[in-house]
Amino acid sequence: MAFNNFTAPLQYPAPSPAALKLQFVGQKIADVPAPATIIDVAVARRNCALMLETAEKLGLGFRAHIKTHKTTELSKLQVGDDALSVKLVASTLAEIEGLLPWLLECKSQSKEISILYGLPLSPSAIPRLAAVSRLLGPGTVGVFADHPAHIKYLDQVEETTWPGQIPVFVNVDIGYHREGVAADSKQLAEIGYALAASQRAHLGGMYTHFGSSYGVSSPAEALRDLGIELEGLKKGAVEFLKCSSMPDAKNGQASKVVLSIGASPTATAAQNITENTKGAEEYRALIQSISESFDVELHAGVYPLMDMQQLATRARPETSVADPTKTLLTFKDLGVRTLVEVASVYPDRGEKPEALIAGGIIVMGREPCKSYPGWGVVSAWPHASGQVYDPEGSKTGWIIGRVSQEHGNLVWEGPRDKLRELTIGEKLLVWPNHACIAGVNFGYYLVVDSDGADGDQIVDVWVRFRGW
Template sequence: MTTGLPYTAATLYPSPSEASLKLQFLGKQIKDVQAPAAIIDAAVVRRNCKLMLDTAEKLGCSFRAHVKTHKTKELSELQVGKDSKSVRLVGSTLSEVEHLAPWLYECKSQGKEVSVLYGLPLSPSAVPRLAAIARVLGEGTVGIFADHPTHIKILDEVDEKTWPGKIPVFFNVDVGYHREGVAHDSKQLADVAYALKASRRATLTGVYTHFGSSYGVSSPEEALKAMTEELQGLEQGAIEFLKCTGANISGDANAPKVVLSLGASPTATAIQNLLEGGEEFKQYRAVIEKCQKSFEVEFHAGVYPVMDMQQLATRARPQHAAANPEQSLLSFKDLGMRILTEVASVYPERGEVLVASGGIVFGREPCKSYPGWGVVTPWPAKEGQVYDPETSKTGWIIARISQEHGNLTWEGPRDNYRELQVGEKLLVWPNHACIASTSFGWFLVVDSDKSDPERIEDVWTRWRGW
């Protein structure tokens, strides 16, 4: 597949040879890999992706997967499901959209519905690259975000040969997070709506919001309340926007419904609670069902396939299913990405251990549940003393970070103290998987459903560039 551009992210930021990577890593044990390395457990990822897709289907909602966390074709395929007839994605960089394009072209040739969004409000410099992808994938496949009249003006200046057909637009609504988007009562909302109504190129497909404030929740109930507030705020913004355009919002069965696209992983994960069937959840299902009468409700999320310490801290789901205590819902067992690091030195007098992984590996995003940058897993043992922010608060954590250095401290009583030695390798659950994976060119993939969960079964290359 060619894009017709003199350059793309794939040419400017070439990926390493998959054949070379597999020759280097396949069949090795985790313990034999040089650290630092990013390890993904395919079994955990498959479960998390399937649960999200099953939930959306049972609730009668759509789902749009964000690819920014992993930036790989392999995990994108798991996010949309092998047998899905609808492929809905969003990327945060042009590189992600460009790298997705060859696979999306295959999906189109198989008769699947394809929709990919560039996940920032449109900038003029992005138009040539997005238009090239749209020329290949066809009309209506590549959508953009808009929350300013200038965004619509940019599209109206694009000729049909450059970007064929009508261009799908998702209007950004701000429901209180104040990242991108405008509030339902903003004059800017009306200005965008009037510009869109007069546009000859742009067509409203949906309204979109990201509720990053949901990361502050601490229980399923709080997460569901956040989801409800997000959906109601998005609906209000959509109604005000559509009033300005003169569009029909009566729920005409013959007209395509405008999409209400909401989510962050905590609120998207929270809807999984609605399948439990408890009376306390009926009010939240009722809000979704009310919106579905006039709109198409679509959830979106990104980090949910691998989860991380931040997601664990939200407790958007219980740790275990009430009906089946053996079924993990949101616990350490559901964290699908770990960072392999190595002990570089030990300082008994100050009670610290140094690992050769710092801010450029783990990032600098804190987690509200504990004062650290990562939690050391019991690996290579299956069980052991692990720092749990909700219970024991005892174990090794990454307490301080510099650029390449991480300082571990043992928190809590020393009854089950784990002695660490220079050269010992550790696996760490990071605070934020999206940030922790950015410095890695590939993921080493294991599969805990197989007989040897330590064996590297695959290598997934990550897309680079902007």
């Protein structure tokens, strides 16, 4: 199988970070062209540190998903400065290739590297994954499998092309029905037989993504889904090991096979356990019980930035039980905003005042949010406070109520006597529904630091990895 030299960095050349920094660093948010995506690194630092701290307190591993931001800089925050191991998941080959300079640096520092390609393996991905593995070393690049054919493709790869045993994480479906197979399915057993007989692949772990958890509306519901996820993946692992005839199988129990669980709501919910919120002890005991036989790790992606969807889950309380001055899941914990400019205003269009922004579907995405009828909430910026639409509170403020391709229609919700007047040319910052989608059509992020002397000043520019 020949190596395909046309990798994402060649097909999708990135803009010059040095040129971007020369253009933007030192400018104020209000002075840069709109639309643009703004990341507050202070918020991202706090969110990343809290996740790492939670995993450590609970005795769990953590694997950072980088699909939300697709940057080296935020990947480093997710892993942590002092980490001895770098465990990641990526949704595209471009993300893995984009991280290579940093990963090679980690290798030179003797850090353990484990990066997973986050879709069940496609044959066309093998040459590029193999090339990365040759650079990083055997066992560093793993793949997902939810069909025995995935193992067959790996068995056809020559050792000189992809050195060493290839780690395979088996996808188990516990009800979300995206990727993966059910614990009691014949297909899961067939994967086990194929992996047990494989000369090239070995079991790296079991993996599930419980996207259904985005429907939760409280810390208690989020913890419940965390329990469902953990129990469901454990069941899949036990059934898999029974039929696989692998050395790890001992009377139907696994000997420290990795169970990787998570979606941002359930991974976020794990933080409630360390806060000793209601029901925390029950889930702490569940984790401890399963950890006797398995190595449990959390994985998550959108948590460093958060967004309106995550806010709608209410997977954490608004403030810390231990420290009420510390926010956990409020507007203050959302680290990404979209800068837009008012193109026109329509105060008398109908029952509700409206305005137009140059920011429709290709800027905001079209993913809905269960807590309100829109595609973004306009923040109070540039003011420190003001009338903001709160889905759980006043429900009064500007939201993006309709979207076309480049057009976004702002709609005023609530009493007219509280109306925030807008003017043509005015810049606004909007909290998007889904951070992963809102950044897609931007080649870079403008970075501010609200912990610094001026939270409105651009302090850095982070280039996103593009392509597939």
